[in-house]
Amino acid sequence: KSYPSASKLLLLSTFSGGGLLVYSDSNPLKRTLTADGQQIKKKKVVVLGSGWSGYSFLSYLNNPNYDVQVVSPRNFFLFTPLLPSVTNGTVEARSIVEPIRGLMRKKGFEYTEAECVKIDATNKKIHCRSKDGSSVKETKEFDMDYDILVIAVGAKPNTFNTPGVEENAYFLKEAEDALKIRQTVINCFERASLPELTEEERKKILHFVVVGGGPTGVEFSAELHDFLVEDVAKIYPKVQEFTRITLLEAGNHILNMFDKRITAFAEEKFQRDGIDLKTKNMVVGVTADEISTKEIATGKIVSEPYGMVVWSTGIGIRPVIKEFMHQIGQGQRRVLATDEWLRVEGCDSVYALGDTATINQRRVMEDIAAIFSKADKAETGKLNKKEFKNVVKDICQRYPQVDLYLKKKKLRNIANLLKSANGDDTEVNIETFKQALSEVDTQMKNLPATAQVASQQGKYLAKCFNKMEKCEKKPEGPLRFRGEGRHRFQPFRYRHFGSFAPLGGEQTAAELPGDWVSIGHSSQWLWYSVYASKLVSWRTKSLVVSDWVRRFIFGRDSSSI
Ligand code: FAD
Numbered sequence: 001k002s003y004p005s006a007s008k009l010l011l012l013s014t015f016s017g018g019g020l021l022v023y024s025d026s027n028p029l030k031r032t033l034t035a036d037g038q039q040i041k042k043k044k045v046v047v048l049g050s051g052w053s054g055y056s057f058l059s060y061l062n063n064p065n066y067d068v069q070v071v072s073p074r075n076f077f078l079f080t081p082l083l084p085s086v087t088n089g090t091v092e093a094r095s096i097v098e099p100i101r102g103l104m105r106k107k108g109f110e111y112t113e114a115e116c117v118k119i120d121a122t123n124k125k126i127h128c129r130s131k132d133g134s135s136v137k138e139t140k141e142f143d144m145d146y147d148i149l150v151i152a153v154g155a156k157p158n159t160f161n162t163p164g165v166e167e168n169a170y171f172l173k174e175a176e177d178a179l180k181i182r183q184t185v186i187n188c189f190e191r192a193s194l195p196e197l198t199e200e201e202r203k204k205i206l207h208f209v210v211v212g213g214g215p216t217g218v219e220f221s222a223e224l225h226d227f228l229v230e231d232v233a234k235i236y237p238k239v240q241e242f243t244r245i246t247l248l249e250a251g252n253h254i255l256n257m258f259d260k261r262i263t264a265f266a267e268e269k270f271q272r273d274g275i276d277l278k279t280k281n282m283v284v285g286v287t288a289d290e291i292s293t294k295e296i297a298t299g300k301i302v303s304e305p306y307g308m309v310v311w312s313t314g315i316g317i318r319p320v321i322k323e324f325m326h327q328i329g330q331g332q333r334r335v336l337a338t339d340e341w342l343r344v345e346g347c348d349s350v351y352a353l354g355d356t357a358t359i360n361q362r363r364v365m366e367d368i369a370a371i372f373s374k375a376d377k378a379e380t381g382k383l384n385k386k387e388f389k390n391v392v393k394d395i396c397q398r399y400p401q402v403d404l405y406l407k408k409k410k411l412r413n414i415a416n417l418l419k420s421a422n423g424d425d426t427e428v429n430i431e432t433f434k435q436a437l438s439e440v441d442t443q444m445k446n447l448p449a450t451a452q453v454a455s456q457q458g459k460y461l462a463k464c465f466n467k468m469e470k471c472e473k474k475p476e477g478p479l480r481f482r483g484e485g486r487h488r489f490q491p492f493r494y495r496h497f498g499s500f501a502p503l504g505g506e507q508t509a510a511e512l513p514g515d516w517v518s519i520g521h522s523s524q525w526l527w528y529s530v531y532a533s534k535l536v537s538w539r540t541k542s543l544v545v546s547d548w549v550r551r552f553i554f555g556r557d558s559s560s561i
Contacts, residue, residue, distance in 0.1 A: 040065075042066055043065065043067065043147040043148060044067045044069060045061075045066045045067070045068045045069070045146070045147065045148045045149075045150060045465070046069050046070075046071060046126060046144060046148070046149050046150070047068065047071070047150045048071050048072065048126070048149070048150065048153050049151070049152035049153045049354075049356075050070060050072035050074055050075070050076065050077055050100045050111075051072075051077065051078065051080075051154045052077075052451040052454035052455050052458070053154075053354030053454035053457050053458040054150070054353070054458065055098075055100070055455075055458065056455040056458025056459050057152065057353065057457075057461055057462045058070065058103055058109065059103065059458075059459075059462070059536075060458065060462035060463060061107070061462040061465055062462075062466050063465055065468075066148075068108075068110070069109070069144065070100065070111045070112070071111075071116055071126070071144065072100070072111075072114075073114065073115040073131050074100075074174075075099060075100050075111065075113050076098060077098045077100060077536060078174065078175055079096040079097070079098075079535055079536065079540065080451060081534075082095075082544065083172060083177075083178050084172065084216065084219040084220045084223045085223060086175065086178035086179065086182065087181040087182050087185070087220060087224070088185065088223050088224060088226070088227035088231075088556055089556040090547065090551050090556060091547045092547055093175045093178060094543070095544045095546075095547050096543075098539070098540055112144075113130065113131055114129060114130045114131065114142075115128065115129050115131065115320075116128050116153070117141075117320055118320065118323065118324075119149065119151075119323075119324040119327070119350075120327075121149075121327060121328055121350060122327075123145075124145055124146055124149075124349070125143050125145050125146070126144050126145075126146065126149065127141065127142075127143055128141065128142055129141050130142075146349075147349060148351070149350045149351070150351045150353065150461065151321070151350065151351065151352040151356055152352075152458070153318055153356050154315075154355045154356055154454075155315035155316060155317060155355040155356060155449065156317070156318050157171040157173050157311060157312070157313075157314075157315065157316070158313060158315050162283055162284065162285060164286035167286075167288075168286045168309060169311040170184065170308065171310075171311055171312070172216055172310060172312055181308075181310060183561075185227070186558055186559070188206055188208075188308055189232060189235075189558075191205050192205040192206050192236075192239045192242060192307075193238065199242070202239055203305075204289075204306065204307060205242075205307040206242045206243040206244065207244050207304070207307050207308075208224060208244070208245045208307060208308050208310070209245075209291055209304075209306045209309045209310070210245065210246070210247045210248070210310050211248045211283050211309065211310070211312065211313055212248075212249065212311065212312035212313035212314065213247060213251065213253070213254030213277075213279065214254075214255070214257070214313070214314065215255065215257075215499070215501055216312045217247065217249075217310075217312040217313075218247070218254055218266060219501065220310060220312065221245055221247045221270070221504075222270075222502055222504030222505075223504065224245055225245055225273050225275055225504050226504045226505065227556060228240070228243050228245070230555065230556070231558060232558075234555075245275045246275075246276040246278060246304075247270065247275055247276065247278070248283060248293060249278070250279075250281065250282040250283075250296065250313075251279065251280070252279055253279060254266055254277065254279065257448070258499070258501060259511050259515075259517050261517050261519070262501060262509040262511060262517060262519060265509060265519050266503050266509065269503055269505075270503075273504065273505070278293070280295065280297060281294070281296065282294045282296055284301060290304060290305055290306065291303065291306050291309055315355055315449055317334070317356070318356070321336055321356055328344070328347045329346045330345065335356075335357060336352050336356055336358070337357065337358060337359075338351070338357045338359055338360065339360060339491075340359055340491030340492055341489060341491055341492065342357070342461055342492055345360060353454060353457040353458055353461060354449075354453070355449045358447070359447065359492070447494055450499075452494075452496070452497065452499075453494055456492075456494055457492060460492045464489045467489075496513060497513065498511055498513055498516075500526075500527050500530070503519075506521055506524045507521055507524055508520075508524040508526070508527040509523060510527070528548065531544075532545055
C-alpha cells in the first residue's frame with residue numbers, strides 16, 4: 001500500500017504516544033511511507049498516451065512510490081491490428097477498444113483527457129489542451145509538472161507533403177478513421193446505385209484506391225475485396241460490375257519487409273482476385289476527383305478519377321515531438337532518439353516508447369565498431385570463422401534489430417558478399433564485414449514500428465520502474481557495454497514473435513521466428529487464435545469472437561451508420 005490505511009494510522013498514533021500523525025501534503029495519495037516510517041513525496045510520473053506502449057507500461061507498473069498521471073486525448077486503448085476489419089464491418093469498433101478508466105481505477109492512477117501540446121524539458125512541465133466535446137466546443141489549456149515523463153504518443157500518418165492528401169484522402173490510424181471509411185464505402189455504393197447515372201460516373205464512384213503496399217494497405221485492400229465479393233455482390237448486384245480496387249506502391253513490390261515468398265504469393269493472389277496492383281508508381285497529387293501518379297521508370301504522370309482514396313504510406317512524427325526535438329538539440333533527426341534504456345538523449349528524466357522514438361542508430365554502429373576492435377586482429381585484419389561467429393553472436397545479443405535482420409535471409413546475403421569479396425569464406429575480412437553491415441544499414445536502422453515493439457518496450461520500462469529504488473540503493477547492475485560505467489538495468493531487448501499479413505479469402509501469410517513461412521487457410525486460423533489471445537481483456541475477446549461468428553453466419557452489416 002502506498003499510503004496508510006485507517007488501522008495503520010491508529011497503530012502509528014498509538015505507538016507515537018497518542019500524537020496524531022498529520023500529512024503535510026493535502027493529498028495523502030501523493031506521499032508514501034518508507035520502511036522506517038519516514039514520509040517521502042512520491043515522484044510524479046506523467047505518461048503521455050494510452051496506446052500500445054503507454055497501456056502496456058501502465059499495466060505492468062506496480063510501484064507504489066510513483067504518483068502516476070496519464071494524459072491522452074483518447075480515453076481508451078485501441079487494438080490496432082483489427083482496425084482494417086472495422087472498415088467493412090467484420091468487427092465492430094467497440095469490440096476492439098478497452099476503456100482506460102478501468103485500468104486507472106484498478107491501479108490507483110489518474111487520467112486526464114487532453115492532448116500534450118508542448119513539452120518544457122527545462123522546467124519539467126507539459127502544456128496540455130483538453131479535447132473539445134460534442135456539446136462543449138471550448139477547449140481548456142493547462143500546465144502539468146512532472147518528475148519523470150514517459151512519452152508514448154505514437155505517430156501520425158505520413159503524407160510526404162503530397163498535395164491534396166490531407167484534404168481528400170482517408171487515413172487508417174484511429175477507430176474514427178475506420179468508421180469513416182466504412183460509412184464512405186457504403187455511401188459510394190448507395191450513390192452509385194442512384195438512377196440516371198452514366199456508366200462512367202458509376203465507375204468513378206466505385207473506384208477505390210489504396211496508397212501504400214505495406215501491411216496495413218495490403219490488409220485493407222484484402223478486406224475490401226472480401227466485402228465486395230462476399231457481401232456487395234448480393235446487396236448491390238446492379239453496380240457490382242463497376243467496382244475496382246487499385247493498390248498503388250512506390251517500391252518494386254508490396255509487403256517488402258516480408259519474406260520474398262510471401263511477397264510473391266500476395267502479388268499473385270491480388271492479381272487473381274482482380275485487384276489492380278500498380279508498383280513503381282508514386283502518387284504526386286490528389287484532388288477532389290482525381291488521383292495523379294508518376295510512373296517511376298518513365299516519369300509519366302497519369303490522372304484517374306476515383307470514389308475514395310485510402311492513404312497508408314507509413315508514419316511521421318507528431319508536431320509536439322518535432323518541437324520538443326528542436327528544444328533538446330535533436331532538430332536534425334527524423335525520429336526522437338533514445339538510448340538502449342529508452343531514455344531520451346539530451347534531456348533528463350524523459351523516456352520515450354513505441355512509434356514515437358527509435359534507439360539511436362549511431363550508437364549501434366559505434367558499438368558494432370567497438371566489438372570489432374575488441375576482436376580485431378590488428379595485424380591481419382581478419383577473423384577466422386569461429387571468431388566471426390562470436391562477433392556476430394555478440395552483436396546480435398546486444399542489438400535485436402541486427403539480430404532480426406541477420407536471421408532473416410540477410411545472413412545469406414552477407415555471407416555471399418564476404419565470399420565474393422574475399423574469394424573464400426574461411427577467413428572474414430573485418431573491413432568487408434563492416435561494409436556489408438553498412439550496406440544493410442537502412443534495414444537495420446530502426447526496430448519496426450509495430451505493436452509488438454511498443455508493448456515490449458512498455459513492459460520493459462515498467463519493470464525497470466518497479467525495481468528502481470532497489471537498484472538505486474545497489475547500483476552495480478550489469479556491465480554496460482560501451483566500456484566505462486555501469487547501468488542499473490539490462491538494455492532493452494526486443495524479441496520477435498513473428499508477423500502476419502492477412503491476404504483475404506480466409507488466407508493469411510505468417511512469418512514466424514526461425515525463418516518459418518506459412519501461407520494459406522491454416523495460417524488464417526493461427527491468426528484468429530493469436531489475435532483473439534492478444535486482445536487485452538475478456539470483454540474485448542468475447543466481443544471480437546462473437547463478431548467473427550456473426551459475420552460467418554449473417555455476413556457483414558451494410559448500413560451506413
Ligand atoms: P499508439 O498505439 O498509436 O498510441 C499513441 C497514444 O498517444 C494514443 O492513445 C493517442 O491518443 C495518444 N496521443 C497522441 N497524441 C498525443 C498527445 N499530443 N498527447 C498525449 N497523448 C497523445 N502492429 C503490429 O505489431 N501488428 C499489427 O498487426 C499491426 N496492425 C496495425 C494496423 C493498423 C491499421 C495500424 C494503424 C497499425 C498497426 N500496427 C500493428 C502498428 C501498431 O498499431 C503501432 O506500432 C502501435 O500502435 C504503436 O504504439 P504506440 O504506443 O507508439 O502508439
